[in-house]
Amino acid sequence: MRIPSELLETLTAxxxxxxxxxxxxxxxxxxxxxxxxxxALEQRLGRVLVVRTKPVAxxxxxxxxxxLGQQLAVLERETLRELGAEPASERPPVVPIAVNADSLSTWILPALARVAEREHLVLDLVRDDQDHTARLLAAGTVMAxxxxxxxxxxxxxxxxxxxMRYRAFATPAYVRRWFPEGVTAxxxxxxxxxxxxxxxxxxxxxxxxLARRAVDPPRHYVPATADFAMAVRLGIGWAMLPAAHADEAEAAGEIVDLAPGRHLDVPLHWQQWDLRxxxxxxxxxxxxxxxxxVLS
Known part of the structure; x- marks a missing residue:
């Protein structure tokens, strides 16, 4: 069975x-x-490929x-590039990458900016939790x-x-209100x-x-990284912050470390398609x- 490239290109689009x-x-x-x-592609393969919602699923x-379609497109572009056969009017390639929010707001953008300028490419950055970005890679929606x-x-x-190292922070007033006897379970x-x-x-x-048991505290949700750090400084709740988001406010006394000497390290890995x-x-x-x- 062969899959026509025109049908793969259509699915990708x-x-x-x-x-x-x-x-x-x-x-x-x-x-x-x-x-x-x-x-035609679905009939050829005997499978439903997309759910016709808006946007499609x-x-x-x-x-x-x-x-498969995205990888073939990358290989085709690489081959044309090596042969010098890319048209002068060719639009820059779009590279979708999944990145966790804290990496996006602290360290990775300078690297991506340098390579985007040098290679003349367009970045399509998808923000997701670091525990879920690999799922986007498996789904084929990102290249790395x-x-x-x-x-x-x-x-x-x-x-x-x-x-990435995280420490727990809150405002002094928040600590006095919620942890008057220390950070107990x-x-x-x-x-x-x-x-x-x-x-x-x-x-x-x-x-x-810290509690050495399961806890289920009340949660606020603040879905933007800059606002997330601001929410901690405003005393809405406590949260884990990387150094880039906490050092200045900690030095100014706006926030304090809830558990001095304790931290949480999150390992990060770069995953990408295994192709040339x-x-x-x-x-x-x-x-x-x-x-x-930058990283530890």
Whole structure:
């Protein structure tokens, strides 16, 4: 069985753009033609590949086919590049990368900026929790990811980057109110904490380590990294912060360390498709160099 490249290109466009109509504009065909191509691909493979919602959702079978389409596109572009056959008007390649929020706001952007300028590429950064970014890689929606899992996704490689160190912080007034007798298990059960989103379990992991038992405290959700750190400084709750988000406020006395001498280290790994691509390798080299400089 062969999969025509035109059908793979159409599936990739549909998933990237989110709708058949937008994919049709990118491919310069009618929405009906896009629909017919997706239907033809599904019939050829005998599997449903996308759920026709807005935006479209990719099925498990669709993820495998999408990954194939994206990898073939990368290999085709690399081959044309080596042959000097890329048209002068060729749009810069789009490289989707999944990155956790704290890496995005602290250390990785300078590396990505350098390689984007040098290689003339467009970055499509997807923010997700470091425990979930590998899932995006497995789904084929990104080419590389900063992930906490050392075990590579099937068809990918994994390289350790280092560790991000987190400490627990709160305002002095918050500590006086919620921890008057110290950071006890009962106080950790009652004291509101701040999570970035519902995938963020860093605070609860640390609280359970301190309490030496399971705790289920009240949670605030503040889904933006800068606002997250500000929420801690405003006394809304306590949270784990990396040094880049805490040092200045700690030095000014705005926040204090809840558990001096205790911290949580999160290992980070660079996972990428295991294929020959000078572009992806160039990105990886910049990211690893910056990680060597910044991470523990």
């Amino acid at each position: 549909v998933v990237a753009e989110g709708t058949f109509e937008q994919a049709a504009r990118v491919l310069r065909v009618t929405p009906s033609a896009v629909s017919q191509r997706i239907k 990719v099925t498990e079978a669709g993820e495998a086919v999408l990954r 990811a900063v992930a906490s899992d050392a075990v590579p996704v099937a068809g990918c490689t994994s390289t350790p980057l280092g560790r 009962s106080a950790l059960e009652r004291a509101p904490l701040i999570d970035l989103d519902r995938k963020d379990h860093l605070q609860v992991r640390f609280a359970r380590r 691509s000078s572009l992806v390798d160039a990105i990886a080299a910049e990211v690893r160099a910056e990680a060597d400089r």
